[in-house]
Amino acid sequence: MYAKGQTVIQYMEQLAPKYLAVPDDKIGLQLGTLQKEIKHVLITLDVTEAVVDEAIACQADLIIAHHAIIFRPLAQLQTDTPAGKLYEKLIKHDIAVYISHTNLDVAEGGINNWMAEALGIEASDSLEDVHTDELYKLAVFVPKSHHEQVLHATLQAGAGWIGNYSHCSFNVEGFGTFVPQEGTTPFIGKQGQLERVEEVRMETIVPSSIRAKVIQAMLKAHPYEEVAYDLYAMDLKGRTLGLGRTGRLTEPVTLREFVTRVKNGLDVPNVRVVGDLERPIRKAAVLGGSGGRYWKKAQFRGADVLVTGDIDFHTAQDALAAGITLIDPGHHAEKIMKKKVAEWMKSKLQENRYDTEVHVFSADTEPFQFM
Incomplete structure (x- = not known):
């Protein structure tokens, strides 16, 4: 197939x-x-x-x-x-x-992460932020008998991340009431009769980028015909992704040694270099494509060197005067x-x-x- x-x-x-x-x-x-x-x-x-x-x-x-x-x-x-x-x-x-x-450039696990990995850069920050996930609080009311089932499905769909902590949720037991009306097929109770059910109010965090996926997973796992849930926008911001990556090297090397690493890691025969070849490199930045204009952002992030393509003459002059080194492996390094x-x-x-x-x-x- x-x-x-x-x-x-x-x-x-x-x-x-x-x-x-x-x-x-x-x-x-x-x-x-x-x-x-x-x-x-x-x-x-x-x-x-x-x-x-x-x-x-x-x-x-x-x-x-x-x-x-x-x-x-x-x-x-x-x-x-x-x-x-x-x-x-x-x-x-x-x-x-x-x-x-650029969506492949920005993506976590995309081009800039691949280039950073090839150069031995422990990537942590981007050079320029492009997208920040808005966060939502999801509150779902679930019968106690199906609480674990719905919680598992919701978290497996990607909800519940706070920083580097996953599967975060808060759960409170209580009682829900409802009266099934004519035309309903209730999971619990009978038409026309008030039902009082042991339920759990389940709360977790949902990024906007996967909101539809999480809601769909929650609804599929939930036994009720009509699911009661709330979704609140939060002031807190989620994960931020952007162009380029910066990070420390596992151990310092000279610019000369780092140039060799760039040529081998990105499979390019030649590079253009700006700076003292004996300068120690502890932190590096990389940006696939044409990233010469980002040298100031790289310097602000504490990078000793920026690896990017299509660096023009005046950019090279300005960067050299400002004390940051540059390596241009060409646009094609992507x-x-x-x-x-x-x-x-x-x-x-x-x-x-x-x-x-x-x-x-x-x-x-x-x-x-x-x-």
């Missing part, structure tokens, strides 16, 4: 929810349809002609990429232009293209996402017993040559 297109994307959005993307980012389905079976998926950083040719060769129905193929609204679609030819080839072979960009996304997708498809195959674009889409 093959997964439907919407199912494949549902798994992708579990890894990188769309709400994590920065405003106006071009993400989501950009070409084609998801209303079909997906026998083969191709994971790539960019969508180039070589990528599309490989997608055709492996009979891919869907390409999942990091960088968008449509950046601006199309005024016309001319098939005698490079972009037009690319779109035409995709459409003729019925290959859909889905983009996961290629780390290909293998990682493929591993995630394969595990999800296998877990749900789908025969859909996942492929990784093996060639390099780096536009620069180093001479």
